[in-house]
Amino acid sequence: MGNRKVRKNKKHFIIIFILIFILIFSFIFIFNSYLNKGNQAVNPKDSTLITVSIPNGTSTRGIGEILESKGLIIDSRLFRLKSRINGFDGKYKAGEYNLSPAMTMDEIITLILSGNDTTLRFTIPEGYDIRKTVAALESANLINSETFLREIETGSFSYDFLKDAPSGSNRLEGYLYPETYEVFANASERDIIVKMLDQFNKVFTEKYYKRAKELDMDINQVITLASIIEREAVIPEDRPIIAGVFYNRLKKGMQLQSCATVQYILGEQKPVLSVADTKLESPYNTYLITGLPPGPICSPGIQSINAALWPENTDYLYFLAKGDGAHVFSKTYEEHLINKEKYIDN
Numbered sequence: 001m002g003n004r005k006v007r008k009n010k011k012h013f014i015i016i017f018i019l020i021f022i023l024i025f026s027f028i029f030i031f032n033s034y035l036n037k038g039n040q041a042v043n044p045k046d047s048t049l050i051t052v053s054i055p056n057g058t059s060t061r062g063i064g065e066i067l068e069s070k071g072l073i074i075d076s077r078l079f080r081l082k083s084r085i086n087g088f089d090g091k092y093k094a095g096e097y098n099l100s101p102a103m104t105m106d107e108i109i110t111l112i113l114s115g116n117d118t119t120l121r122f123t124i125p126e127g128y129d130i131r132k133t134v135a136a137l138e139s140a141n142l143i144n145s146e147t148f149l150r151e152i153e154t155g156s157f158s159y160d161f162l163k164d165a166p167s168g169s170n171r172l173e174g175y176l177y178p179e180t181y182e183v184f185a186n187a188s189e190r191d192i193i194v195k196m197l198d199q200f201n202k203v204f205t206e207k208y209y210k211r212a213k214e215l216d217m218d219i220n221q222v223i224t225l226a227s228i229i230e231r232e233a234v235i236p237e238d239r240p241i242i243a244g245v246f247y248n249r250l251k252k253g254m255q256l257q258s259c260a261t262v263q264y265i266l267g268e269q270k271p272v273l274s275v276a277d278t279k280l281e282s283p284y285n286t287y288l289i290t291g292l293p294p295g296p297i298c299s300p301g302i303q304s305i306n307a308a309l310w311p312e313n314t315d316y317l318y319f320l321a322k323g324d325g326a327h328v329f330s331k332t333y334e335e336h337l338i339n340k341e342k343y344i345d346n
Helices: 002-039 060-069 076-085 105-114 130-139 145-154 189-203 206-214 219-232 236-251 259-266 302-309 333-345
Strands: 050-054 095-099 119-123 180-184 318-321 327-330
Touching: 050 060, 060 076, 076 105, 095 105, 130 145, 145 189, 180 189, 206 219, 206 302, 219 236, 219 259, 219 302, 236 302, 236 318, 236 327, 318 333, 327 333
Parallel strands: none
Antiparallel strands: 050 095, 119 180, 318 327
């Protein structure tokens, strides 16, 4: 009888022990899930820098509330909890910080603990190709060119607009959006590339995807055309007209004959192309191929992208630079030759 009672008590003890273990395990699992979720970036795709001021004497609670109010962390209570667990209370440094919703809570905590918020600014002008972009970034001591180019060729980037981009060393040509950027001094080559791709993603909205579909074009074709317009046009009002010329030539099966595409092959801006230049064998030579080249030749700005998507409807088939930044347009080859004699040959 006594043995049966002992066995019964032992059984109850084991059951209670298992239940306690399950409860503890469940609590740890839920707690870790809470920590992991709270540490995630508010918006991994939004690298916009937000200036945050942390006044002297601000408590951990106050810092957390400031960060949450700016949309930089998910939960200020978790910020306090992580700070308490790790012994960070009282160790945060006052000052101004440039933070982004793409940063995790741990990254933000590390930055405010260190008090190190050195940022650098750089500008990539409209019409820069990858070669010029790399040269500009390297001259500013922001990148190692080999690492940057290797990341462009082999890095993994999940953006809808890259779905139809050609593979290879220049696969991001046209998509490193021309803009003025601010990055942390210790930003990696990938950080800089992602920041520029994020900006393209921000600018190229759903309206643009819809319009490309209406034109029966993929995004690569749109940006390729926009890049040629970017390199051909100088004044804004010419862009949609030049776009219209290219559309007219494409519809008629005519070669685009864009000097800009040959200059891309040559890697230099030659004022006047030779006959030999126009005969260079390349899929980018629009004097030899019919249709668009396989990919963009530079990073177009929003005006050229708009022109590629909303061209001006005209009967023009030719255009010519007048030498003052503007272009003259003509409907026939005979008119084009007259303009050529007027503006170039003389």
